[in-house]
Each structure stands twice: as C-alpha cells, then as structure tokens.
Amino acid sequence: MKILIVDDDRINSTILNRLLARDGHAVVISHDGVEGVEKFRRENPDLVLMDIRMPRMNGYEAARQIKRLAANRFVPIIFLTAVTDEESLALCIDAGGDDFLTKPFNRTILQAKIDAMERIRRLHGELRRQKETVERHQEQLQQEMEVGQHLFAKIVSAGNLLDAPCLKRWTSPMSVFNGDLLVAAYNPAGGLHIMLGDFTGHGLSAAVGAMPLAEIFYEMTAQGFSLSELVEAINAKLISVMPTRMFCAACLIEVDFRQQSLLVWNGGLPDVLVTDQTGRVVRRLVSNRLPLGVQALTREDRKMEIMEMRPEHRVFLFSDGLIEAPDPSGEMFGLDRLMAHFDGRTQTDQIFDTILSSLRNFRGGAVQTDDISLLEIDCSRAGEEPPGGMPRRSEKNLPPAPWEISFSFHAGTLKNVDPLPTVINAVMSIQAPTGHRERLYTILAELLSNALDHGLLGLDTEMKKTPTGFIEYYNLREERLAALESGFIQLKLMHEPVLSEVDGRRIGGAIHIRLDDSGPGFDYNKVRSSLEGNCGHGGRGIALIRSLCSELAYLGDGNQAEVVYRWMYE
Structure with missing residues (x-):
C-alpha cells in the first residue's frame, strides 16, 4: 500500500515511516495539513495517517479536503491523536476519519488497523466496480428501453384512430410498457374496427406480442378483411410466435354506421356493456370464446355476435385490470362498484368520467397491480x-393503362373466404387512383354482397327492417353460407384510360365491372332502392352503386350486373 503520513512532529513521522517501510508499505511524508492535501492530490495514496494539531491547516480540515478529492474512491483516514476524550474523537469521525490511533504507537x-482498512478498501473497491458495472448495464438497458418504447409507439400507434369522435378511452399501464393493446382503424368502406387486447403478464414481456398484432390489425383492416378474418390471422400469429403460456384475451368490434350494426367478438375479456339513452345496460356481450393464442380456431370460434346499433347506444369495453384494481387495504374495485354507474341516475355523457373518478378515489395511493x-x-x-378527415392508405400513382382481370369464386371458396379483399387488393396493385379506393371498395362490396x-x-x-329480423338475417346468412354446396360468382374488371381532348394526355380511366352469379336473379324493374330518407338496414345497395358510378345495368334474369366507374386524377 502507499500510505501518506501527515504529522508536524518529525520524530513521530520518522518512527511511523520505519514501521511501515519494514512491513513493505510505500510511504509519503508531509508536515502540515496544506502540504498533506497537496501530496494527496499528487501521490494518490491508498491510506492516510493524519495528525490533528498542525500549523497552517489542522487535521480536521485536511481530512475534509482529502475526502472531497477522493470523491467515490474509498481512502481510509486514521487519525493520530494523544487525546482520548469522546468529544475530540467524535470530531475525528465527523471530519471524515475512519478510525483513530492513540499515541504512543503500538x-x-x-x-492490525492498517490491515483492517485495507480489507475495507478492497471491499469498497469491489463494490464500486460492481456499482459501475450495474450502472453501465442500467444505462444500456435504458437505451434499449428507449428504443423499444420508440418502436412500440411507432408500430402500435401507426394508423391508430383512437381520436375518432365516437371514441373515448383511458389506459393506465402498470409499468413502462403496456400489456393492454388498444387500437382502432377504418376499413375502406368507412367502418371502424376496434380491438382491446389484454396479454398474459405485464410490462415488456406482455407488450412484445402487441407489435405483430397491431401490424396485422392495421394491414388487414386497410385491405378490407372482415373481423372474423382478423381474429383468425391474429390467433394464428400468436400461436406461431408466442410461448405456450402467453395468450391474449381480446375483444374486436366493427362499428358499421352505414348498416347501423355492431359486430362483436369477445374472447376472454369482461362483458361488453351496451347502454341506452337512460344510461342503463340493455345488452351484455359476454365472452363466449377462448382468448387468442390458445388453440386453432374453428368456423364456430370465428363467429361474430351482431346487434343493431342505435344512436342512443353507448358501448363500454374494459380490461379486467379495472375491476381487479385494489385499494390500499387490498380490496378490489369489483364489478358491483362498476355497475353502480349504470343505474340510470348519471347522465350518459358523464358515465365514462364518473367511472374514472370513482376508480381513482377508490385506489387512493395503492400500488397498481395490472x-x-x-x-x-x-x-x-x-x-x-376524425380530426383531419379520413386517413388515406399509401397508394400507387401509375399512369392510366389498359388492363383486364377476372375472378371466379365457387361455393367451396365463398363459404370460407371473403372475396372482397382479394378483389380490391388485386385491383389496387394494378391501378390505384388516389382517393378512389373507398368508392371502388363500396361498389364491389355492394355487388358481391348482393x-x-x-x-x-x-x-x-x-x-x-326490424331489430329481431336484423339479427335473424345474419344468423340465417351464417347457416346458409355454411351449408352452401354449389353456385358461383364470376367477376370481370377491365380498365381503359381516359384521354384529354386538348392534348391527348391520359387524365384518368374507366373501370368496367361485370358480375355474374348462379342465382335465380330478380326483377330489377320492380326494385325501389333509395338513399334519401332511408335510415333502415337495407334497400340502399343499388341506389348507392348508381350514385357512385356513371353507368349501372342489370341484364338477363337480374343475376348479371354491368357497372362503369370513371375516375380522374385528383
């Protein structure tokens, strides 16, 4: 060890020097406090033997300055003193001393004291190195967390439409990363898809699964896939990439204001509550499916619940973290406290805020557990x-060119696959006129649906036309589609560029659509399809197509339709 002796008594310094040198220590000597501080700065010793009474600067002040210079490095200071009163010894410790040795020296x-201080110094050095290692790891972890947060926010929030006017939401993550996934996006027809997912566990391990699910949700919604196809794709992704113990309790909802309907799939989340104009619950959409990621889905597992959507309806979704939130004593908020807000005495537009206020008051300062x-x-x-208008999908802007594409869907395909996304994405991959995707989607959706x-x-x-009939219609549709054994739908699309009369430039195009089905057809001359004043759930399809297209004609027995949609560059 290198030991600094600070003592104005040269005899004491000489004795200490010989004793220490005999034991193999390197010794540095100074004769007052000022010189001692300067030599400590220059020599960087491992231990200091410090006298108290010295000229220019006493040992107390010298010890304080040396401790400041040592900073995080542990340099023991042993005071050399002839005094034995408690007050003087306490001053040694207060000044930064770690021990004291009374004169004359033994x-x-x-x-023994030097050896003890050496052990402490080594232990302190090891702790300091471990602390620095931990700090480096923490710094690295913090950087990784920041990158993870950035990616999580970019992927999960990309295209998220939780600011849609019809939505009000509140989330409170237990840690930095949220194990609850709440996303919303519009499909090409203007319907709003919403998903609330609650992953197993908390924090980063739970949030990891949210990123691939969010990507699937946004991409498939933008392409026009149905809610049941989203459920199947998300479930398959979870099974393929997540550990067996990880799954996602989820609820997916489609809000279709054109059809005035709600489609709901609930797998493992608490009941979805639907209230009327009084604020009372008129419908509970219970979880009748397993959470996503548990096992492969059957056709029955993919089925949606459908209900008529009325303007006075409000729909409430929540994760189980809400009803399981504890107060400081450990008691849970519970379903009864939640349901008390739906007693009809709270104004409907204030229920959401009163639930949050009640939850915050109940929790007090309790630690969040979910x-x-x-x-x-x-x-x-x-x-x-939403604010800023409807979002637009990134689309190609290729010069108008002639092309032709056809599809043939038979019963085996129709009962298992929605043909609409296949058709619309094929068209968009060839010619995607900006601003026309939604209109083309609506036209094709109505033609294929009819x-x-x-x-x-x-x-x-x-x-x-009636609420019960509305539900029966879609239940019967599921039954007949599952039993469909024969029949076909054939679709042909042909595009022709439109030229400018002035300079012959290609300024747009005309898409000719022909659809044939194997059904018996209908008397199209007797159909009275209207948009004006039609607030029902049907009877608008033909009128809607006619309003969007320049030409619409039904041929044969009514099972052939020809449409022309013209577009110009916007």
Missing part, C-alpha cells in the same frame, strides 16, 4: 370523421 495495533384500459363508443357519433346474399343464399332484405 506496532501490532497499527498494523394494466387498466377503459373504452367508450358513442354510437350517435359513429358516422363523424350476388352472395340474395343470389346464392336467397336472403330477403325485408327481414332487416
């Missing part, structure tokens, strides 16, 4: 566009 005790999410859907505002529902399945739109 070699055995001196060496991620918490709460979402309200105000059906009266379902048709309102051909399948009325042509092949023989369903009657009149059934949808």
Whole structure:
C-alpha cells in the first residue's frame, strides 16, 4: 500500500515511516495539513495517517479536503491523536476519519488497523466496480428501453384512430410498457374496427406480442378483411410466435354506421356493456370464446355476435385490470362498484368520467397491480370523421393503362373466404387512383354482397327492417353460407384510360365491372332502392352503386350486373 503520513512532529513521522517501510508499505511524508492535501492530490495514496494539531491547516480540515478529492474512491483516514476524550474523537469521525490511533504507537495495533482498512478498501473497491458495472448495464438497458418504447409507439400507434369522435378511452399501464393493446382503424368502406387486447403478464414481456398484432390489425383492416378474418390471422400469429403460456384475451368490434350494426367478438375479456339513452345496460356481450393464442380456431370460434346499433347506444369495453384494481387495504374495485354507474341516475355523457373518478378515489395511493384500459363508443357519433378527415392508405400513382382481370369464386371458396379483399387488393396493385379506393371498395362490396346474399343464399332484405329480423338475417346468412354446396360468382374488371381532348394526355380511366352469379336473379324493374330518407338496414345497395358510378345495368334474369366507374386524377 502507499500510505501518506501527515504529522508536524518529525520524530513521530520518522518512527511511523520505519514501521511501515519494514512491513513493505510505500510511504509519503508531509508536515502540515496544506502540504498533506497537496501530496494527496499528487501521490494518490491508498491510506492516510493524519495528525490533528498542525500549523497552517489542522487535521480536521485536511481530512475534509482529502475526502472531497477522493470523491467515490474509498481512502481510509486514521487519525493520530494523544487525546482520548469522546468529544475530540467524535470530531475525528465527523471530519471524515475512519478510525483513530492513540499515541504512543503500538506496532501490532497499527498494523492490525492498517490491515483492517485495507480489507475495507478492497471491499469498497469491489463494490464500486460492481456499482459501475450495474450502472453501465442500467444505462444500456435504458437505451434499449428507449428504443423499444420508440418502436412500440411507432408500430402500435401507426394508423391508430383512437381520436375518432365516437371514441373515448383511458389506459393506465402498470409499468413502462403496456400489456393492454388498444387500437382502432377504418376499413375502406368507412367502418371502424376496434380491438382491446389484454396479454398474459405485464410490462415488456406482455407488450412484445402487441407489435405483430397491431401490424396485422392495421394491414388487414386497410385491405378490407372482415373481423372474423382478423381474429383468425391474429390467433394464428400468436400461436406461431408466442410461448405456450402467453395468450391474449381480446375483444374486436366493427362499428358499421352505414348498416347501423355492431359486430362483436369477445374472447376472454369482461362483458361488453351496451347502454341506452337512460344510461342503463340493455345488452351484455359476454365472452363466449377462448382468448387468442390458445388453440386453432374453428368456423364456430370465428363467429361474430351482431346487434343493431342505435344512436342512443353507448358501448363500454374494459380490461379486467379495472375491476381487479385494489385499494390500499387490498380490496378490489369489483364489478358491483362498476355497475353502480349504470343505474340510470348519471347522465350518459358523464358515465365514462364518473367511472374514472370513482376508480381513482377508490385506489387512493395503492400500488397498481395490472394494466387498466377503459373504452367508450358513442354510437350517435359513429358516422363523424376524425380530426383531419379520413386517413388515406399509401397508394400507387401509375399512369392510366389498359388492363383486364377476372375472378371466379365457387361455393367451396365463398363459404370460407371473403372475396372482397382479394378483389380490391388485386385491383389496387394494378391501378390505384388516389382517393378512389373507398368508392371502388363500396361498389364491389355492394355487388358481391348482393350476388352472395340474395343470389346464392336467397336472403330477403325485408327481414332487416326490424331489430329481431336484423339479427335473424345474419344468423340465417351464417347457416346458409355454411351449408352452401354449389353456385358461383364470376367477376370481370377491365380498365381503359381516359384521354384529354386538348392534348391527348391520359387524365384518368374507366373501370368496367361485370358480375355474374348462379342465382335465380330478380326483377330489377320492380326494385325501389333509395338513399334519401332511408335510415333502415337495407334497400340502399343499388341506389348507392348508381350514385357512385356513371353507368349501372342489370341484364338477363337480374343475376348479371354491368357497372362503369370513371375516375380522374385528383
């Protein structure tokens, strides 16, 4: 060890020097406090033997300055003193001393104290190195967490439309990363898809699964896939990439303001609550499916619940973290406290906020034990566009060119696959005129829906005029589609560029659509399809197509439709 002796008594310094040198220590000597501080700065010793009474600077002040210079490095200071009163010894410790040695010196005790300080110094050095290692790991972990947060926010929030006017939401993660996934996006027809997922566990391990699910949700919604196809794709992804113990309790909802309907799939989340104009619960959509990621889904597992959507309806979704939130004593918030807000005495537009206020008051300062999410859907505002207008999918802007594409869907395909996303994405991959995707989607959706529902399945739109008939219509559709054994729908699309009369430039195009189905057809001359004043669930399809297209004609027995859609560069 290198030991600094600070003592104005040269005899004492000489004795200490010889004793220490005999034991193999390197010794540095100074004769007052000022010199001692300077030599400590220059020599960087491992231990200091410090006298108290010295000229220029006493030992107390010198010890304080040396401790400041040592900073995080542990340099023991042993005071050399002839005093034995408690007050003086306490001053030694207060000044930064770690031990003291009374004069005259005993070699055995001196060496024992030095050895003890050396052990402490080494232990302190090891702790300091471990602390620095931990700090480096923490710094690295923090950087990785920041990258993870950035990626999580970018992927999960990309395209998220939780600011849609009809939505009100609140989330409270237990840790930095949220194990609850809440996403929303519009499909090409303007319907709003919403998903609330609650992953197994908390924090980063739970949030990891949210990223691939969010990507699937946004991509498939933008391409026009149905809710049942989203459920199947998300379930398959979870099974393929997540550990067996990880799964996601989830609820997916489609808000279709054009059809005035709600489609709901609930797998493992608490009941979805639907209230009326009084604020009372009129429908509970219970979980009747396993959470996503547990096992492969059957056709029955993919089935949706459908209900009529009325303007006075409000829909409430929440994760189990809400009802399981504890107060400081450990008591849970519970379902009864939640349901007390739906007693009809609270104004409907204030229920959401009163639930949050009640939850905060109940929890007090209790530690949060789970991620918490709460979402309200105000059906009266379902048709309102989000701030900044409807989002647009990134599309190609290729010069108009002639092309032709055809599809043939038979019963085996139609009963298992929605043909619409296949058709619309094939068209968009060839010619994607900006701003026209939604209109083309609507036209093709109506044509294919009419051909399948009325042509092949023989369903009657009149059934949808009453709330019970509306539900029966879609239940019957599921039954007949599952039993479909024969029939076909053939679709042909042909595109022709439109030229400018002035300079012959290609300024747009005309898409000719022909659809044939194997159904019996209908008397199209007797159909009275209207958009004006039609607030029902059906009877608008033909009028809607006609309003969007420049030409619409039904041929033969009514099972052939020809449409021309013209577009110009916007």
